[in-house]
Each structure stands twice: as C-alpha cells, then as structure tokens.
Amino acid sequence: xxxxxxxxxxxxxxxxxxxxxxxxxxxxxxxxxxxxxxxxxxxxxxxxxxxxxxxxxxxxxxxxxxxxxxxxxxxxxxxxxxxxxxxxxxxxxxxxxxxxxxxxxxxxxxxxxxxxxxxxxxxxxxxxxxxxxxxxxxxxxxxxxxxxxxxxxxxxxxxxxxxxxxxxxxxxxxxxxxxxxxxxxxxxxxxxxxxxxxxxxxxxxxxxxxxxxxxxxxxxxxxxxxxxxxxxxxxxxxxxxxxxxxxxxxxxxxxxxxxxxxxxxxxxxxxxxxxxxxxxxxxxxxxxxxxxxxxxxxxxxxxxxxxxxxxxxxxxxxxxxxxxxxxxxxxxxxxxxxxxxxxxxxxxxxxxxxxxxxxxxxxxxxxxxxxxxxxxxxxxxxxxxxxxxxxxxxxxxxxxxxxxxxxxxxxxxxxxxxxxxxxxxxxxxxxxxxxxxxxxxxxxxxxxxxxxxxxxxxxxxxxxxxxxxx
Amino acid sequence: xxxxxxxxxxxxxxxxxxxxxxxxxxxxxxxxxxxxxxxxxxxxxxxxxxxxxxxxxxxxxxxxxxxxxxxxxxxxxxxxxxxxxxxxxxxxxxxxxxxxxxxxxxxxxxxxxxxxxxxxxxxxxxxxxxxxxxxxxxxxxxxxxxxxxxxxxxxxxxxxxxxxxxxxxxxxxxxxxxxxxxxxxxxxxxxxxxxxxxxxxxxxxxxxxxxxxxxxxx
Numbered sequence: 001x002x003x004x005x006x007x008x009x010x011x012x013x014x015x016x017x018x019x020x021x022x023x024x025x026x027x028x029x030x031x032x033x034x035x036x037x038x039x040x041x042x043x044x045x046x047x048x049x050x051x052x053x054x055x056x057x058x059x060x061x062x063x064x065x066x067x068x069x070x071x072x073x074x075x076x077x078x079x080x081x082x083x084x085x086x087x088x089x090x091x092x093x094x095x096x097x098x099x100x101x102x103x104x105x106x107x108x109x110x111x112x113x114x115x116x117x118x119x120x121x122x123x124x125x126x127x128x129x130x131x132x133x134x135x136x137x138x139x140x141x142x143x144x145x146x147x148x149x150x151x152x153x154x155x156x157x158x159x160x161x162x163x164x165x166x167x168x169x170x171x172x173x174x175x176x177x178x179x180x181x182x183x184x185x186x187x188x189x190x191x192x193x194x195x196x197x198x199x200x201x202x203x204x205x206x207x208x209x210x211x212x213x214x215x216x217x218x219x220x221x222x223x224x225x226x227x228x229x230x231x232x233x234x235x236x237x238x239x240x241x242x243x244x245x246x247x248x249x250x251x252x253x254x255x256x257x258x259x260x261x262x263x264x265x266x267x268x269x270x271x272x273x274x275x276x277x278x279x280x281x282x283x284x285x286x287x288x289x290x291x292x293x294x295x296x297x298x299x300x301x302x303x304x305x306x307x308x309x310x311x312x313x314x315x316x317x318x319x320x321x322x323x324x325x326x327x328x329x330x331x332x333x334x335x336x337x338x339x340x341x342x343x344x345x346x347x348x349x350x351x352x353x354x355x356x357x358x359x360x361x362x363x364x365x366x367x368x369x370x371x372x373x374x375x376x377x378x379x380x381x382x383x384x385x386x387x388x389x390x391x392x393x394x395x396x397x398x399x400x401x402x403x404x405x406x407x408x409x410x411x412x413x414x415x416x417x418x419x420x421x422x423x424x425x426x427x428x429x430x431x432x433x434x435x436x437x438x439x440x441x442x443x444x445x446x447x448x449x450x451x452x453x454x455x456x457x458x459x460x461x462x463x464x465x466x467x468x469x470x
Numbered sequence: 471x472x473x474x475x476x477x478x479x480x481x482x483x484x485x486x487x488x489x490x491x492x493x494x495x496x497x498x499x500x501x502x503x504x505x506x507x508x509x510x511x512x513x514x515x516x517x518x519x520x521x522x523x524x525x526x527x528x529x530x531x532x533x534x535x536x537x538x539x540x541x542x543x544x545x546x547x548x549x550x551x552x553x554x555x556x557x558x559x560x561x562x563x564x565x566x567x568x569x570x571x572x573x574x575x576x577x578x579x580x581x582x583x584x585x586x587x588x589x590x591x592x593x594x595x596x597x598x599x600x601x602x603x604x605x606x607x608x609x610x611x612x613x614x615x616x617x618x619x620x621x622x623x624x625x626x627x628x629x630x631x632x633x634x635x636x637x638x639x640x641x642x643x644x645x646x647x648x649x650x651x652x653x654x655x656x657x658x659x660x661x662x663x664x665x666x667x668x669x670x671x672x673x674x675x676x677x678x679x680x681x682x683x684x685x686x687x688x
Contacts, residue, residue: 253532
C-alpha cells in the first residue's frame with residue numbers, strides 16, 4: 001500500500017516534467033523546422049529520448065510489461081574515401097565533423113520513433129493525471145493499463161520491427177557477400193601462385209626431358225625425377241588450398257570429428273566435448289570449424305596457452321560452442337582481426353560471439369548460432385489426439401442444438417406453429433419450460449462452436465510461446 | 471607365391487594404374503572394386519593378403535572405405551589393409567591403429583608415384599607390419615613437440631623416431647639416414663630409454679609401441 005502511495009508523487013512530478021519538456025521541445029522544434037535552425041533538432045531529440053526511456057523502464061518495473069526501444073540503429077561513423085576526404089552527397093569535407101553530424105541528423109529525422117516520442121510526450125501528462133485516481137483504487141490493473149499505453153506509443157510497431165530486421169539483414173548480406181568475394185580472391189591467388197605455377201614448371205621440365213631423352217638419357221632421367229617431385233609439390237599445394245576451402249575431414253565426418261582432428265593437430269592439449277543430437281547444415285559446420293581452428297591457433301600463438309577445452313552443445317535449437325584456454329588472457333577483439341573475421345562469418349547465420357578474457361586468463365570465447373538445430377518440441381506441433389477428436393466432435397454436433405433445437409424452434413414459437421412439433425424437443429415440454437430450453441439450446445450451440453474454434457487457436461498460441469521460450 | 475591384393479578405388483584411372491603397378495611388381499589382383507559395400511564383401515569373403523583402400527568411396531563419398539576397412543578388421547582381426555587418401559588425418563591413423571594388431575598402412579595417394587617405396591610399404595603391410603605416411607608422423611611429432619620427454623631427444627634421435635614410427639625396420643632406417651645398423655640400434659635403444667618404453671627387437675611391436683606412446687602423450 002505504501003509503495004503504491006509513494007508512486008503518486010512520482011507520477012505527478014513526471015507529468016509536470018514532461019509537460020515542461022514538451023513545451024521546450026515544441027519551441028525548439030518550431031525553431032528547427034520552421035525557421036531552419038536545424039542545429040537545434042538533435043538536442044531536442046536528446047531531451048525527449050531519456051524521458052521516453054525512463055517511461056519504458058518504469059513500465060517494466062511497475063507492471064512487468066517489456067517495452068523495447070524501437071529506435072533505428074545509430075549510423076556508423078563516416079569513413080573517408082580513398083583520397084582521405086569525407087563525402088556527403090556531392091560535397092567533400094576535410095574533417096569527419098560535418099558528415100557525422102549530417103548522418104546523425106538524418107537518422108533522427110527519418111526515424112518514425114522520434115515523432116511517436118513527441119506525440120507521446122504531448123499526451124502523456126494528461127494520461128498520467130487520468131491514471132492517478134485509478135492508481136489509488138486499483139494499483140495493479142491501473143499500472144498495467146498505463147504500461148500498455150506506454151507500449152502503444154513507445155514500443156515497437158510491426159513496421160519498425162520489420163524495418164530494423166530488414167536493415168540488419170541487408171547489413172549481414174553485404175558482409176556475407178564481401179567475405180565470400182574475399183574468400184574467392186584468396187583461393188584464386190593461392191591457386192595462381194601455387195599449384196598453377198608448379199604445373200607450368202612441370203610442363204616445362206617435361207618438355208626439356210622430351211628433347212634430352214635421345215641425346216642424354218642420364219640427364220633426362222634426372223629431370224624426370226625432378227618432374228615427379230614438382231608434381232608431388234603441386235599436390236601438396238592443392239591439398240592446402242582444399243583444406244582452406246572445405247576441410248575433407250569435415251565433409252567426411254561432420255563437425256564433431258573434424259574438431260577432434262583439429263584438436264589432435266594442435267600443439268595444445270585440447271579436450272573436445274560434443275553433445276549434438278543432429279548434424280547442422282554444412283555451411284554452419286564450416287563456419288564453426290574455421291572459428292574453432294582460428295581460436296585454437298590464436299590461443300597457441302598469442303595466449304601462451306598449454307591446454308584448451310572445446311565444448312560443442314545445443315541450447316534449444318541453438319548451437320553453442322565454447323572454447324576455453326589457460327593462456328595469459330587480455331585478448332582484445334579490437335586488435336586481432338581474427339575475432340572480427342569469426343564474428344563476420346557467424347553473422348551470416350545470425351550467430352554471435354562473446355569474449356571473456358581478463359588479464360591473467362583464462363580466456364573463454366562463446367559462440368551461439370540460433371535456430372540451426374531441429375527443436376526438441378517437434379512432436380508438440382500436432383495437437384494431442386483427444387483434442388483433435390473433441391474438436392471434430394464439436395464441429396459435427398454443434399449445429400444440432402443451435403439450429404433445429406434452438407433457432408428453428410424459436411421461429412416456430414414466434415410464428416405460432418407449435419402444433420408441428422416434429423423433433424423439436426422444446427415444443428414437447430410444458431409452455432413455461434419452452435423458452436428457457438430454447439435459450440439453453442442456442443447458448444449450448446454457440447459455446448460448442450466457440451470451443452471448436454478456440455481449442456486449436458489456444459494450442460497454436462502455446463506452441464508459439466514454447467518456440468520463443470526455447 | 472605371389473601376394474594376393476584387393477583394390478578399392480572409385481576413380482577408373484587410378485584403379486587401373488594401381489592394377490598395372492601391382493601386376494608389374496608380381497602381385498595378383500584378386501578384385502578391383504569401386505564402392506563401400508562391395509569392398510566389405512570382398513574383404514571378408516576373399517581374405518586378400520593385402521588390400522589397398524581409398525578412404526572416400528561411393529555411395530556416400532564420405533569415409534566409406536575407412537569404415538569398411540575398420541569393420542572388416544573387426545570381423546577378421548589383423549586383416550592387412552593399406553589405406554590411401556588425398557589427405558592424412560591423425561584421427562584416422564589412430565582409428566586404424568587402435569586395435570594394436572598391426573598389418574595397417576595409411577599413406578597419401580602421392581606415395582604411389584615412387585613405385586619402389588610404395589611396393590615396399592605394400593609388402594610390409596602384407597607381412598603384418600605398419601606403414602604410416604611421413605606426413606602423419608610429422609603432424610604427430612609437431613603436435614607433441616612441446617611435451618617433455620620428446621623435447622629431450624636429439625635431432626638425430628627424432629629423425630630415427632620418425633622413421634621408426636613410419637614402420638621401417640632398422641635396416642631400412644640405416645639405409646635412409648646413411649647410418650650403420652649398429653648406430654641405428656644404439657639410437658633406438660636411447661630413444662626407448664628416454665621415452666620409458668620397454669625395448670623390443672620385433673620391428674612391428676616396436677612401431678606399435680612408439681605410435682601408442684605418441685598417441686597417448688596428449
């Protein structure tokens with residue numbers, strides 16, 4: 001009780017703060033948009049967003065309703081062109097200051113959440129004052145209702161969520177395309193400088209042998225031995241390239257054994273624990289394999305580790321990989337491009353990487369890729385058989401009370417045709433019971449239809465909830 | 471009496487080349503198969519003196535050949551099998567050696583280029599010895615190099631150890647490293663002492679001991 005009472009002054013105080021802020025923001029907005037003083041726009045938004053964030057936090061604290069901020073992600077810092085200048089549309093700038101401001105301004109102006117924030121700020125003092133009496137009488141429901149109001153204007157709309165998703169996917173796609181192109185270039189270079197060059201040399205040696213074979217058989221024989229060596233070297237080279245594209249052991253055995261093979265080849269003492277009920281898609285396996293390979297070689301090269309543990313497990317439908325080593329720690333993702341490369345590779349599958357590397361060790365890297373394993377509640381998708389039977393039974397019988405026994409009998413009574421009793425149960429009863437029976441039949445029919453519709457819907461809901469929970 | 475050989479290889483050119491090579495060196499090719507199930511049937515029914523098996527075979531093109539070889543050796547312990555592959559993995563080597571009964575080879579396909587050395591390996595496996603690819607041994611030694619007892623070996627001893635692990639006899643090692651046989655014997659004795667292994671005169675048992683040791687350190 002005391003807690004709810006303590007909320008009232010907070011609500012009133014913030015209603016006042018919001019009203020004042022709205023007035024200031026309104027004036028700034030008029031100046032910024034109406035009079036072209038655009039530099040006032042970002043501070044105005046900067047004033048509003050903390051208040052909105054506070055309202056979101058409060059909604060969660062008071063009623064448990066989660067309101068996620070719907071803002072678009074902040075634009076990346078401007079990057080200079082190859083000539084060191086920064087470009088905005090058709091203008092070049094020497095320093096990043098104006099381009100950074102410009103992209104920030106566009107980001108704020110174009111985000112619909114900015115304008116919904118303002119609308120909320122205008123209406124919220126009123127809503128807050130309206131809510132005060134209810135908060136006193138019915139604290140629980142009133143807090144919930146207020147939180148729903150907050151969510152209405154400050155939460156995600158379907159459009160904003162989809163827009164965020166589209167932006168994320170666009171980014172991920174461009175990363176994936178980039179890294180694929182880089183990979184292709186690397187393979188091309190490897191083949192060009194390695195195997196291809198060696199095969200050319202081999203052909204030349206064989207040509208020389210052809211010329212020498214009659215004149216100087218001994219020299220020809222020596223050259224042939226050299227040619228054989230060159231072909232072996234070309235094979236070794238090709239084997240290295242193949243390993244970089246898709247390790248054969250991964251193709252032959254899958255992720256678990258491929259990681260075990262990696263562990264054996266590593267100079268570290270690596271133990272591998274795998275708990276995977278199913279194999280994942282080959283691209284995911286390859287990404288994880290290369291990530292583990294990179295992490296183990298990092299640990300051996302930089303961390304001075306002697307032991308490592310690779311743990312591959314599943315978390316619902318997510319694949320989780322943890323690599324721990326006993327090295328010196330203090331790994332900095334900003335410095336090593338290896339971790340960045342792994343992150344990019346994983347991003348293509350919506351995977352994430354978390355690094356925990358305190359100075360002095362141990363270093364733990366956890367990677368999680370969601371939704372790549374078949375989910376354990378697979379069988380729950382279908383309704384249990386008794387429910388299906390019940391729903392079918394309801395559909396098959398609900399017409400009987402509703403139409404003949406209910407509505408049709410009612411029509412007969414209204415139009416005074418009770419003498420045709422036919423099989424209408426109500427018309428055989430004493431007159432005082434007839435209307436209640438008809439009403440009961442109609443209600444029964446409606447309830448049966450309602451259940452036939454609601455049971456499958458409720459089941460789908462439950463399945464959806466499980467999917468999000470896992 | 472000529473050695474009876476079974477060949478399992480799905481690429482026609484390689485299979486044909488192997489058949490010719492083996493026949494030219496006085497072996498009898500009892501069967502040349504191209505898929506996993508055929509291979510297993512051939513191994514168990516024909517019991518060849520030695521089989522040359524490609525790791526990757528139809529129908530799945532995964533490690534069909536290796537699995538068939540392991541299965542056949544489970545049913546017929548010690549059945550000599552020489553596995554060929556485009557790449558070598560310590561993992562596969564361990565699986566082949568796991569039963570500790572010898573008569574196993576695991577070589578890169580490139581080794582076929584050197585016919586005399588390849589035939590030497592084929593005969594060694596047929597006689598119940600082992601033939602491990604130098605690359606497997608190199609990987610094994612490299613991944614173990616940080617561990618104490620191996621670090622105490624002199625470079626020469628490491629060379630002898632590597633050759634021994636490949637499955638070579640003292641005589642072969644002495645030829646290869648240009649040492650006298652007694653020098654090789656001295657080196658091997660010193661290696662066994664440093665690694666705390668019981669010395670053994672039997673070439674094959676000695677190899678298995680060394681490989682088991684290398685596999686166990688990690």
